[in-house]
Amino acid sequence: MQKFDLPRRLVAEALGTALLVATVVGSGIMAEALTKDVALALLGNTLPTGAMLVVLITIFGPISGAHFNPAVTMVFALKRELSANEALSYVAAQLAGGIIGTMMAHAMFALPLLDASLKMRTGGSQWLAEAVAAFGLVATILAGIRFDRAAVPWLVGLYITAAYWFTSSTSFANPAVAIARSLTNTFSGIRPVDLPGFVIAELFGAVIGLMLMNWLLRGGGEGAPMTKEAQL
Amino acid sequence: MQKFDLPRRLVAEALGTALLVATVVGSGIMAEALTKDVALALLGNTLPTGAMLVVLITIFGPISGAHFNPAVTMVFALKRELSANEALSYVAAQLAGGIIGTMMAHAMFALPLLDASLKMRTGGSQWLAEAVAAFGLVATILAGIRFDRAAVPWLVGLYITAAYWFTSSTSFANPAVAIARSLTNTFSGIRPVDLPGFVIAELFGAVIGLMLMNWLLRGGGEGAPMTKEAQL
Amino acid sequence: MQKFDLPRRLVAEALGTALLVATVVGSGIMAEALTKDVALALLGNTLPTGAMLVVLITIFGPISGAHFNPAVTMVFALKRELSANEALSYVAAQLAGGIIGTMMAHAMFALPLLDASLKMRTGGSQWLAEAVAAFGLVATILAGIRFDRAAVPWLVGLYITAAYWFTSSTSFANPAVAIARSLTNTFSGIRPVDLPGFVIAELFGAVIGLMLMNWLLRGGGEGAPMTKEAQL
Amino acid sequence: MQKFDLPRRLVAEALGTALLVATVVGSGIMAEALTKDVALALLGNTLPTGAMLVVLITIFGPISGAHFNPAVTMVFALKRELSANEALSYVAAQLAGGIIGTMMAHAMFALPLLDASLKMRTGGSQWLAEAVAAFGLVATILAGIRFDRAAVPWLVGLYITAAYWFTSSTSFANPAVAIARSLTNTFSGIRPVDLPGFVIAELFGAVIGLMLMNWLLRGGGEGAPMTKEAQL
Numbered sequence: 037m038q039k040f041d042l043p044r045r046l047v048a049e050a051l052g053t054a055l056l057v058a059t060v061v062g063s064g065i066m067a068e069a070l071t072k073d074v075a076l077a078l079l080g081n082t083l084p085t086g087a088m089l090v091v092l093i094t095i096f097g098p099i100s101g102a103h104f105n106p107a108v109t110m111v112f113a114l115k116r117e118l119s120a121n122e123a124l125s126y127v128a129a130q131l132a133g134g135i136i137g138t139m140m141a142h143a144m145f146a147l148p149l150l151d152a153s154l155k156m157r158t159g160g161s162q163w164l165a166e167a168v169a170a171f172g173l174v175a176t177i178l179a180g181i182r183f184d185r186a187a188v189p190w191l192v193g194l195y196i197t198a199a200y201w202f203t204s205s206t207s208f209a210n211p212a213v214a215i216a217r218s219l220t221n222t223f224s225g226i227r228p229v230d231l232p233g234f235v236i237a238e239l240f241g242a243v244i245g246l247m248l249m250n251w252l253l254r255g256g257g258e259g260a261p262m263t264k265e266a267q268l
Numbered sequence: 269m270q271k272f273d274l275p276r277r278l279v280a281e282a283l284g285t286a287l288l289v290a291t292v293v294g295s296g297i298m299a300e301a302l303t304k305d306v307a308l309a310l311l312g313n314t315l316p317t318g319a320m321l322v323v324l325i326t327i328f329g330p331i332s333g334a335h336f337n338p339a340v341t342m343v344f345a346l347k348r349e350l351s352a353n354e355a356l357s358y359v360a361a362q363l364a365g366g367i368i369g370t371m372m373a374h375a376m377f378a379l380p381l382l383d384a385s386l387k388m389r390t391g392g393s394q395w396l397a398e399a400v401a402a403f404g405l406v407a408t409i410l411a412g413i414r415f416d417r418a419a420v421p422w423l424v425g426l427y428i429t430a431a432y433w434f435t436s437s438t439s440f441a442n443p444a445v446a447i448a449r450s451l452t453n454t455f456s457g458i459r460p461v462d463l464p465g466f467v468i469a470e471l472f473g474a475v476i477g478l479m480l481m482n483w484l485l486r487g488g489g490e491g492a493p494m495t496k497e498a499q500l
Numbered sequence: 501m502q503k504f505d506l507p508r509r510l511v512a513e514a515l516g517t518a519l520l521v522a523t524v525v526g527s528g529i530m531a532e533a534l535t536k537d538v539a540l541a542l543l544g545n546t547l548p549t550g551a552m553l554v555v556l557i558t559i560f561g562p563i564s565g566a567h568f569n570p571a572v573t574m575v576f577a578l579k580r581e582l583s584a585n586e587a588l589s590y591v592a593a594q595l596a597g598g599i600i601g602t603m604m605a606h607a608m609f610a611l612p613l614l615d616a617s618l619k620m621r622t623g624g625s626q627w628l629a630e631a632v633a634a635f636g637l638v639a640t641i642l643a644g645i646r647f648d649r650a651a652v653p654w655l656v657g658l659y660i661t662a663a664y665w666f667t668s669s670t671s672f673a674n675p676a677v678a679i680a681r682s683l684t685n686t687f688s689g690i691r692p693v694d695l696p697g698f699v700i701a702e703l704f705g706a707v708i709g710l711m712l713m714n715w716l717l718r719g720g721g722e723g724a725p726m727t728k729e730a731q732l
Numbered sequence: 733m734q735k736f737d738l739p740r741r742l743v744a745e746a747l748g749t750a751l752l753v754a755t756v757v758g759s760g761i762m763a764e765a766l767t768k769d770v771a772l773a774l775l776g777n778t779l780p781t782g783a784m785l786v787v788l789i790t791i792f793g794p795i796s797g798a799h800f801n802p803a804v805t806m807v808f809a810l811k812r813e814l815s816a817n818e819a820l821s822y823v824a825a826q827l828a829g830g831i832i833g834t835m836m837a838h839a840m841f842a843l844p845l846l847d848a849s850l851k852m853r854t855g856g857s858q859w860l861a862e863a864v865a866a867f868g869l870v871a872t873i874l875a876g877i878r879f880d881r882a883a884v885p886w887l888v889g890l891y892i893t894a895a896y897w898f899t900s901s902t903s904f905a906n907p908a909v910a911i912a913r914s915l916t917n918t919f920s921g922i923r924p925v926d927l928p929g930f931v932i933a934e935l936f937g938a939v940i941g942l943m944l945m946n947w948l949l950r951g952g953g954e955g956a957p958m959t960k961e962a963q964l
Contacts, residue, residue: 039952047948055868062898071771075303075312080771084894086319087782091891094883095875099948144864144900146857161378168376172287179327184418186880187326193890194425195323198316202294204376252279252331256271307535307544318551393610400608404519411559416650419558426657427555430548434526436608484511484563488503539767539776550783625842632840636751643791648882651790658889659787662780666758668840716743716795720735 040099042125048100049126050133052092056104057137057216058144059088064223065145077223078200086197093189102189105210106130107170107242108177114246127212134216142220153218153225157205163233165203167241172199173209174245182253211235272331274357280332281358282365284324288336289369289448290376291320296455297377309455310432318429325421334421337442338362339402339474340409346478359444366448374452385450385457389437395465397435399473404431405441406477414485443467504563506589512564513590514597516556520568521601521680522608523552528687529609541687542664550661557653566653569674570594571634571706572641578710591676598680606684617682617689621669627697629667631705636663637673638709646717675699736795738821744796745822746829748788752800753833753912754840755784760919761841773919774896782893789885798885801906802826803866803938804873810942823908830912838916849914849921853901859929861899863937868895869905870941878949907931 040048060081067080093102103109106127113123139149176195180188199207208214208226214235218228226234272280292313299312325334335341338359345355371381408427412420431439440446440458446467450460458466504512524545531544557566567573570591577587603613640659644652663671672678672690678699682692690698736744756777763776789798799805802823809819835845872891876884895903904910904922910931914924922930 041951044948044951058864059894059898062900063894066774066897066900067771070774071769073303073305073308073769073771075299075305075308076769076771076775078298078302079308079312079315080775080897082315083775083778084897087890088894088898091872091887091894094880094887095872098879098952140864141898144857144861144898146855146900159378161376165376168290168372176323176327183330184326191323191326194319198291198295198320198323201298201312201316202291202320202373202376204294204298204378252276255273255276256330305535305537305540307531307537307540310530310534311540311544311547314547391610393608397608400522400604408555408559415562416558423555423558426551430523430527430552430555433530433544433548434523434552434605434608436526436530436610484508487505487508488562537767537769537772539763539769539772542762542766543772543776543779546779623842625840629840632754632836640787640791647794648790655787655790658783662755662759662784662787665762665776665780666755666784666837666840668758668762668842716740719737719740720794 042122045100046125046129048096049103049129050136052096052100052102053104053130053133053212053216054137054140055092056085056088057134057213058140059084060213060224061138061217061220061222062141062144064220065141065147068223078206081224082197082200085200086193088193089196090189090193093192097189100126104130104133104212105173106212107210107238108174110239111174111178111242111246114243130212131215134212135219138216138219147222150219151221153221153227155221155225155227156230157226158230158233162205163237165205166208166234166237167244169199169203169205169207169209170238170241171245171248174242175249178246178249179253205234208234209238209241211238214238274354277332278357278361280328281335281361282368284328284332284334285336285362285365285444285448286369286372287324288317288320289366289445290372291316292445292456293370293449293452293454294373294376296452297373297379300455310438313456314429314432317432318425320425321428322421322425325424329421332358336362336365336444337405338444339442339470340406342471343406343410343474343478346475362444363447366444367451370448370451379454382451383453385453385459387453387457387459388462389458390462390465394437395469397437398440398466398469399476401431401435401437401439401441402470402473403477403480406474407481410478410481411485437466440466441470441473443470446470506586509564510589510593512560513567513593514600516560516564516566517568517594517597517676517680518601518604519556520549520552521598521677522604523548524677524688525602525681525684525686526605526608528684529605529611532687542670545688546661546664549664550657552657553660554653554657557656561653564590568594568597568676569637570676571674571702572638574703575638575642575706575710578707594676595679598676599683602680602683611686614683615685617685617691619685619689619691620694621690622694622697626669627701629669630672630698630701631708633663633667633669633671633673634702634705635709635712638706639713642710642713643717669698672698673702673705675702678702738818741796742821742825744792745799745825746832748792748796748798749800749826749829749908749912750833750836751788752781752784753830753909754836755780755833756909756920757834757913757916757918758837758840760916761837761843764919774902777920778893778896781896782889784889785892786885786889789888793885796822800826800829800908801869802908803906803934804870806935807870807874807938807942810939826908827911830908831915834912834915843916843918846915847917849917849923851917851921851923852926853922854926854929858901859933861901862904862930862933863940865895865899865901865903865905866934866937867941867944870938871945874942874945875949901930904930905934905937907934910934 063084064081067077096102109123109126112118142149176191180191295316296313299309328334341358344350374381408423412423527548528545531541560566573590576582606613640655644655681690759780760777763773792798805822808814838845872887876887
């Protein structure tokens with residue numbers, strides 16, 4: 037993981053987050069333009085997002101770890117796998133990449149490059165949904181790394197595919213993506229004023245996920261024997 | 269499999285069943301809210317369920333075996349891979365987790381935490397469908413473990429994806445999930461009074477699946493040579 | 501492959517074909533009942549079929565080869581991997597299994613067990629489509645076995661997922677399944693009188709596929725070195 | 733890669749491109765015939781295309797590399813992995829295969845074999861979309877080969893699944909496919925007069941992708957150790 041230098045890792049984080057956000061925002065624009073059925077539009081938003089996550093985590097994971105998500109970077113910083121400086125650089129790259137992603141999607145669909153969203157997403161139920169979404173994402177990543185590292189891109193893509201539908205918030209689960217989505221007044225947008233509730237809930241859910249998995253995975257021995265068993 | 273202690277295994281069963289039920293119930297609520305086309309709603313219920321099963325079985329399988337299903341636990345108890353006490357603890361954890369899952373989904377969508385279903389699901393055709401669904405699930409799991417253990421999370425996710433559509437009951441195939449679904453008056457619900465028929469049919473189908481696969485897989489030699497051949 | 505005795509192999513062929521046909525017919529009934537949009541119904545027919553193929557080929561492949569298809573059995577007989585007697589037994593098991601599958605689907609949906617289809621599927625374009633569909637299926641299987649045997653269940657499931665949509669006949673590509681589908685007057689049916697055109701076209705396409713792949717794959721060396729390269 | 737002779741490699745490129753185009757064009761015809769909802773039609777076009785790409789790259793990759801795309805062939809020629817002569821032969825085979833694919837699809841749906849498209853696809857936004865689409869495709873292929881070669885068929889299939897939706901042009905990303913699609917006046921067509929803009933944008937995006945990945949991947953050491961790390 038440490039074999040790529042920091043500039044390359046930051047480019048991977050920024051580019052990956054940009055492509056992820058371009059997929060979320062762009063497919064939302066496409067879907068909304070083509071149908072009036074909102075379930076179908078959500079499906080047209082879900083499948084590209086899940087598919088792209090598998091691709092991006094596979095191709096950028098060996099370079100930067102493929103976080104694309106400040107909540108995930110925070111988890112690895114808390115686990116001492118990233119220094120505070122690295123973590124801050126990662127988050128900055130993710131935030132910049134996310135905004136570039138929104139601009140890319142808008143440019144491809146001939147919209148103004150940035151446009152504050154008017155879509156209300158707030159209230160206790162949605163905050164709970166974001167906390168659950170981030171909790172599940174962190175649990176998926178940490179257990180995935182422990183038991184079947186090669187499957188992590190698939191696990192995250194499939195988890196988000198499910199979470200788009202089972203959470204009332206459609207599972208942003210990512211502060212950098214949430215901020216980028218506040219700058220598009222299309223299907224996938226969120227009002228800037230609603231960001232704090234989402235971001236706090238996401239970070240909270242991520243910390244709970246880290247704590248629970250720290251306890252749950254502290255069994256079964258460590259290292260090679262376990263890995264071997266998991267692959268049998 | 270025995271390397272994680274029983275408390276961790278029970279938490280894995282409860283948490284996995286909770287997330288599975290939250291996905292089934294939550295995606296049903298989301299789908300029903302977004303479209304009037306029932307086939308599209310079922311698709312919005314199917315894809316998240318299949319995707320989440322792959323994730324949950326991958327991340328909890330090495331801890332508890334990732335049954336999430338009393339019919340599956342019964343099969344492994346009959347095969348003497350779990351003691352009676354372990355099996356009863358598993359089932360209790362699954363039942364509790366399932367009900368928590370329904371409550372989580374309801375809380376995320378701002379509904380009353382529990383609400384008995386009014387959706388009628390009964391009659392010989394649906395009982396046959398549940399028996400077939402559970403038979404196929406057990407066959408998939410037992411042959412999957414024998415021939416390609418690493419693929420089992422995928423096989424189960426894909427099997428349930430198909431079974432949502434080819435059975436008239438939409439394939440509950442799981443007594444703990446059926447009970448949890450009796451407590452939601454939404455898309456995926458089932459009247460509490462219809463539970464016994466479903467549960468009996470599921471257990472019956474599971475036993476038939478166990479018996480047939482016991483005979484069918486008793487060929488081709490056991491252990492390493494077979495495994496090797498299966499992977500060529 | 502030869503390690504399971506013939507009775508078990510024939511049960512695997514019959515049971516696999518039955519579950520495949522039950523999936524095709526059952527999901528067609530479900531889809532047609534839930535929506536008036538035919539594209540959505542075809543999607544609700546496609547995804548379960550593709551998913552089930554991955555499952556069935558994985559779990560029955562090591563027992564019988566998981567043909568479930570007289571055209572595929574014919575190809576392996578022409579390649580001398582099955583004796584004439586074995587091939588005839590396979591085809592009989594597939595035909596019986598297919599008809600049982602239609603009956604299972606009908607019973608689960610409370611329909612008469614067998615009911616001749618009135619759905620016209622005939623004409624040169626559809627026969628061409630069936631020949632192309634079977635050609636592609638055989639090419640997928642033969643090249644898949646050569647280059648990445650473990651991927652064959654996925655390749656066949658994905659190929660059929662695509663072929664449902666790119667062929668005007670929705671790609672039956674399987675004489676046993678075609679005959680079983682002539683006995684259901686639902687979404688996936690075909691008039692009995694249209695069977696000969698479909699079956700002949702399927703066998704023709706399969707033979708062309710065998711001939712072309714025999715030539716195309718006769719390069720690159722044989723055995724271990726190639727296998728190793730294919731997996732790098 | 734060099735173990736198959738040039739004629740076989742060219743047949744693989746032509747046949748693969750033909751089946752890819754037949755899938756794109758044929759599923760578009762099917763989808764458009766079955767529904768009036770354009771999002772659903774695009775979904776019925778997307779899923780078969782993504783599924784078929786996984787199949788075709790798996791079964792033809794070990795023979796020819798499975799480019800099916802002059803932009804990809806150009807990238808490998810620039811990387812000196814193909815001679816100029818080989819590259820030109822590849823492109824000719826892809827162009828011929830693509831046109832045969834359109835004819836196959838038309839014949840299967842009883843349409844005139846070739847028919848110039850009237851569908852306008854032009855303008856700066858769409859050209860940007862094509863450049864982004866080809867950039868992402870090349871990045872996916874080059875990083876995929878570096879980090880997880882066996883996953884490349886899946887990565888390309890998933891990438892195109894996403895790109896159909898997040899780009900305003902529905903991501904042709906392939907000059908041979910674009911030319912073949914100019915010869916069908918159906919869902920997936922493009923006016924012949926709009927081809928130059930698309931082709932130039934695709935080649936431009938591919939070159940940018942090559943340059944960026946050349947820099948980004950030039951870290952972390954080369955060869956076996958990296959490959960091993962990527963698989964941990």
